Amino acid sequence: MRGIQLSLNQTQKLRLQRALEQLESLSSKANSNASVTIADTIPVNYEDGVLKGHGTSELDGEVVATMCGVVERVNKLVYVRALRARYKPEIGDIIVGRVIEVAPKRWRLEINFSQDAVLMLSSMNLPDGIQRRRTAVDELNMRSIFEENDVICAEVRGFQHDGSLHLQARSQKYGKLERxxxxxxxxxxxxxxxxxxxxxxxxxxxxxxxxxxxxxxxxxxxAKDPMVEDQVNKSEQQNTKSSKNFTRLEEQEQTYTPxxxxxxxxxxxxxxxxxxxxxxxxxxxxxxxxxxxxxxxxxxxxxxxxxxxxxxxxxxxxxxxxxxxxxxx
Amino acid sequence: MEYVSPEGLRLDGRRPMEMRQIRAEIGAVAKADGSAVFEMGNTKVIAAVYGPREVQNRSQQLSDQALVRCEYSMANFSTGDRMRRPKGDRRSTEISLVIRQTMEACILTHLMPRSQIDIFLQVLQADGGTRSACINAATLALADAGIPMRDLVTSCSAGYLNSTPLLDLNYVEDSAGGPDVTVGILPKLDKVTLLQMDAKLPMDIFENVMQLAMEGCKAVANYIREVLLENTKTLEYRRGV
Known part of the structure; x- marks a missing residue:
């Protein structure tokens, strides 16, 4: 059992144990004995036909688990849902990752997958919000968007034919995470x-x-729409003669967390x-x-x-x- | 020296076909993807698995399968006399290689192309059979990391002293200089993936000794399976729906 590494006194130990036992009794009613370990035979009904999914393989005509986890059945499909495994991306997933490398036209992100994910410069909105082809200048200015060790939120776009995982950030809600x-x-x-x-x-x-x-x-x-914001800014600039001091104070306010x-x-x-x-x-x-x-x-x-x-x-x-x-x- | 007394007891009080007490614990290293501690009597090994993760050295990347790496090391305090152990001496490189090959044989590496799996093994207490204990710990850690495997690999050693086959040699029996057969098996597939012996034995006796070691492996496999199932159930019910 994965022990909880805390120094508990006797009463706390008992209370925790009781709470966990209660959890166990609650879940055992819901699904009984669906847990398997590596090389366990999964009982299936061969007459209906079987589709072997993730975490299963065939051995002497039997379906055998190749991972520790919980057996799930969807119609004919039988698969093992692994618990403590690395992340397995699915298209459309929202993920948070950390930039580890700025490469030509792309950023590499660590996302707890078996490979690093790739965020192409072309698959994200430019900060000014204009839709256009990315030029060499944009490529040179990539560090002004994300640097190494920045934390980014993006969406899984899919696997490219060479097996690499691509991400996209085509909305205002994606992008750099700060503070x-x-x-x-x-x-x-x-x-x-x-x-x-x-x-x-x-x-x-x-x-x-x-x-x-x-x-x-x-x-x-x-989340601000840059187009709208720009218009507002322009009108503001026309209306107010903003001094330099004022803008500095405003900037400070923007980067300050109470x-x-x-x-x-x-x-x-x-x-x-x-x-x-x-x-x-x-x-x-x-x-x-x-x-x-x-x-x-x-x-x-x-x-x-x-x-x-x-x-x-x-x-x-x-x-x-x-x-x-x-x-x- | 007498390793088996006339009453049929070994130096530590075991019967010739008796194993030492085994104990396994999953989840010993917080930051690792999978980890385990495995004990066989006084032998204690800690294993940590990292990965599948991006290959660190691009030139080693394999486009159709995962790269498996293994590092075995003994802690300075693991043996009776404390000594500094240089990293990468002959003995530990050899054991690393053996364990790497054994584990690679059972991991379904083709499912994780362009990635790398690191297995780190550290001997905390050495009392004979560290090789076997390391393999068992590595199996547990790989299973904890959710890495798909053909079968669990388990390992056990056996020897032949005073014309008696002995299961699971401890340090004193190991250093007696007799034959020491380390066997690693895939219990479900009933295949041998590791067989090591650096001595000579007549064929008929060797068969007996190896049979004994394989029985030991099966006993370890049963225990490991129980531990893994218990761990999976715990994780599942804690998570809830």
């Missing part, structure tokens, strides 16, 4: 959903749950950390609940990583799932 924290969790904890960008208004922060297990917690930034927001970012980040050490599914609802729990208990941000809060979150999660199953049943 926040990047957290890495195992990708199996993040579920694919309709919405991966979240704006937690009450805290003034943005939360991006990348499908690759990279989670961004940062200050909220209004302490409350910083605290909220840290609090949310710690909530994600606690959830990932416990191995719970990470969704906005659970994150906000955890943040609320911590602030309702008047805990300091650093106390959130302590053993007591960890046990509390586990108990809370057990209770939440119990209620959910009750509602269903």
């Amino acid at each position: 926040g924290q990047l957290l890495t969790v195992p990708p199996y904890l993040v579920k694919r959903r309709k919405q991966h960008f979240h704006n937690l208004e009450q805290y003034g922060i943005d939360l991006i749950l990348g499908c690759n297990g990279f989670i961004w917690v940062g200050e909220h930034i209004e 302490p409350e927001t910083r605290q909220n970012i840290c609090r949310t980040a710690n909530a994600v950390r606690v959830l990932s050490t416990l191995g719970f599914n990470i969704t906005v609802e659970v994150i906000t609940e955890t943040v609320e729990l911590s602030s309702s208990l008047n805990l300091d941000i650093h106390e959130m990583l302590g053993s007591e809060f960890c046990v509390l979150v586990a108990e809370r999660e057990a209770e939440r799932r119990r209620l959910l199953t009750k509602k269903k049943g």
Whole structure:
């Protein structure tokens, strides 16, 4: 068993154990014995015909698992969903990555996949928002858009014929992420959903749950349409005679994050950390609940990583799932 | 020296066909993609797997399969007398190579082209059979990292001392100078992927010894399977729906 590395006292140990046992009993009702390990035979009904999916292979006419995970069946398809594996991209996934190299016409991104992803200069919107062919000048100015070690949010475009993974960032919501924290969790904890960008208004922060297990917690930034903004700016310039001092102050304001927001970012980040050490599914609802729990208990941000809060979150999660199953049943 | 007493007990009190106690734990290294600790009696090995990830040295990249690398090292404090161990001495390079070949045989490398898998093995306590313990730890760590494999590889050693075949030699028995047969098998496919012996043995006795080692491998495989299943179930129920 993957041990939770925390120093718990006797009562906390018991409480955690009880909460985890409760979780186990809840899930065992839902799916029984679907877990397999490497080289386990997967029982299938051969009369209906079988399509072998990921994580399976054939041996002496039997379907055998090649990974540890959970067997999933969709009509004829039988596959093994691996748990602790690296990220497996699917087209349209929203991911967060870190630039590791600026190459000719492209950026290379680390996204927790078996290869580095490629973001072509041509598959992203230029900052000025104009649609045109990328010139050599644009190529020379690539570092003004993203530099090495920048954190970027993008979408999976697909695999190129040479097997490399390409990304795209053709919207205002994608692009460089600043003033926040990047957290890495195992990708199996993040579920694919309709919405991966979240704006937690009450805290003034943005939360991006990348499908690759990279989670961004940062200050909220209004997504602006550059065309509209330009028009506004132009009209403003005509109206006001802005002095240099004024613009500098404005710039400073733009790059300044108020302490409350910083605290909220840290609090949310710690909530994600606690959830990932416990191995719970990470969704906005659970994150906000955890943040609320911590602030309702008047805990300091650093106390959130302590053993007591960890046990509390586990108990809370057990209770939440119990209620959910009750509602269903 | 007498390695098996007239009552049929070995130096550490085991029967000739008895294994040492084995213990495995998954998830020992936080930052690794997969990791495990494997103990066989006093032998203790920690394994960490990184990858599949981008190939570090572009010239080594293989366009149709993954590159598997393995590094074996012994901690300074692992043996009875503490000594500085230079990295990359003959013994550890040889063991790294052996383990790499054994693991490569079972990983489905063609599923992860243009990537690299690193296996790091560190011996924390050496009491004979480090090679076997390393292979078992590496299997667990690879399984934890979610890397597709044909089958689990498990390994165990056996020897022949005082005209008795002995299973799972410890350090004292190992240094007696008798034959030491290390076997690695794929339990489901029932195939041998590793067989090492640096001594001479008559054919009929060798067969007995090897059979014994293979029984040991199967026992290890059963245990490893239990541990992996337990780990998978834990991860699944914690995650919930």
